[in-house]
Amino acid sequence: MEEINLAALGQAIDTTWGRSSTPRTASYSVKFTLTGSGLMASYQAIVNFASEKEMILMKRSYAEESQSIIAAHIAAVKKAYKEISGSTLKVKEVSSVDSIEIINFNVHNPKRTAYYRRKTSLEVA
Numbered sequence: 001m002e003e004i005n006l007a008a009l010g011q012a013i014d015t016t017w018g019r020s021s022t023p024r025t026a027s028y029s030v031k032f033t034l035t036g037s038g039l040m041a042s043y044q045a046i047v048n049f050a051s052e053k054e055m056i057l058m059k060r061s062y063a064e065e066s067q068s069i070i071a072a073h074i075a076a077v078k079k080a081y082k083e084i085s086g087s088t089l090k091v092k093e094v095s096s097v098d099s100i101e102i103i104n105f106n107v108h109n110p111k112r113t114a115y116y117r118r119k120t121s122l123e124v125a
Helices: 006-013 052-085
Strands: 028-034 038-049 091-106 109-124
Touching: 006 028, 006 052, 028 052, 038 052, 038 091, 052 091, 052 109
Parallel strands: none
Antiparallel strands: 028 038, 038 109, 091 109
């Protein structure tokens, strides 16, 4: 089994400066952090809804969207890692948790604004 090149992995997930820090979309954000056991992928989006029923539907919709977006970003990290280190990176999802945090609530306005977040823990091999 190959050793993981942590410097190359850190460089592959770095989005703090330069061209890689420029968001490709204003609708969501995906960031990776190195943890003791692997990687943590954090997805965040701002959502709007008018009722509790709509919130439940939005959460289901964003759950599917966030999983596919995180998978696409993982593929991009694997590609960048391969270009930097010359070796392949194997990633396995350990756990994934999502949540909604209401950030704007007004009794006179039915519109609610919230953060949808997903944290995905990944094992790196």
